[in-house]
Amino acid sequence: MKSIKPGRGPSAMGAVGSIFSAIFGIIWTIAAASMGAPVFFWLFGVVFVILGIVQAIYNFKNATGENRYSEFDIVDSTEEPDPLAQKLGLERENPESEAGEAGDFRYCPYCGARLGSGFTFCGKCGKRLPEEP
Structure with missing residues (x-):
């Protein structure tokens, strides 16, 4: 998220x-x-x-403050579907194809956030990620 x-x-x-x-x-x-x-x-x-x-x-x-409050939460389409897109029939058949297959994700070792395979820094905590094997 x-x-x-x-x-x-x-x-x-x-x-x-x-x-x-x-x-x-x-x-x-x-x-x-x-x-x-x-x-x-x-x-x-x-x-x-x-x-x-x-x-x-x-x-x-x-x-x-160092850790500010979030005003809005935005979720990926793989986590929660968009109700407006569903109502208008714009929902994609396979939303996981946008970010690669389900196995192309990795997780931040510092905060546990789910990331894509090409990330250098964590999108949640901002720390530099170790090199991919």
């Missing part, structure tokens, strides 16, 4: 945007309380603050 991870720049911008939404929530809550608004309006601001803090922590961790 392959995964797509968000870039560090977009994650950092998401953290900054989340901080701004938390500040907006604080201003909203203070303004609603000072105007004598019903409690519902105060809670709306508190929800903004909580969501802003949670999103800021998530995005900051993705921007600075």
Whole structure:
């Protein structure tokens, strides 16, 4: 299985945007309380603050962390069929033929990821693979 991870720049911008939404929530809550608004309006601001803090922590961790979270998981067609391709009748008869026969795969000795026979580096952990025998 392959995964797509968000870039560090977009994650950092998401953290900054989340901080701004938390500040907006604080201003909203203070303004609603000072105007004598019903409690519902105060809670709306508190929800903004909580969501802003949670999103800021998530995005900051993705921007600075060594092991980032995956936003999407992408699987090979040999692992899981594409439902849209099946519905439209575009599914290939033998999906394993795209990457060679089933015996042409090898596994990373460091993380166990399944790889094709021509790989020099692991697509999952990024380590250089030993030469094929």
